[in-house]
Amino acid sequence: SQQGEEDPQALSIQEGENATMNCSYKTSINNLQWYRQNSGRGLVHLILIRSNEREKHSGRLRVTLDTSKKSSSLLITASRAADTASYFCATPVNSGYSTLTFGKGTMLLVSP
């Protein structure tokens, strides 16, 4: 079963606008990761935030983590058409932290 659930399922915005995606999870985690996927093929790692961190930035990306609410958000600022993709949150499966479980993703469409 998939632990993470992204919201919304789909998001359509104009270039230059900000895009916010949310992820909720069920069990305790030590980190949460966000990945991007273009055209239904390989995933690209965007950012990892650890459970003792509340916010992390990478370029135009800002990720927050609220462990009390078991939720995370990914903000993409000043979006570009090239940001069009599906975005997934992923969390370690178990205490061994050996594998990841992914949500169903948010499909983002950025129109020029």
Add this chain to the structure above:
Amino acid sequence: GAGVSQTPSNKVTEKGKYVELRCDPISGHTALYWYRQSLGQGPEFLIYFQGTGAADDSGLPNDRFFAVRPEGSVSTLKIQRTERGDSAVYLCASSPSRSGGNNEQFFGPGTRLTVL
């Protein structure tokens, strides 16, 4: 090559046939993962290798699925007696660390399997 590679990129087969999907991880990565992704879903974990051994195969759906990594680098996912429900994109990922869930995983482009 610098990244994870997977072959073939597309595979069309008939119900009941046997298929092999290959994954070439990033050189030096000890951890290797197979995932399966159906349309509109996120990747679903199948099996995880640490070196040559399968450290966790709890995601394999049934005994028609099997994977090997005999020399600790290239891995092959084998599916026997394929069924239409096996149609999906099969993704491979590798990680340099033993604790792959704590680190970034590097994904290949996937193999799109279609069972007719």
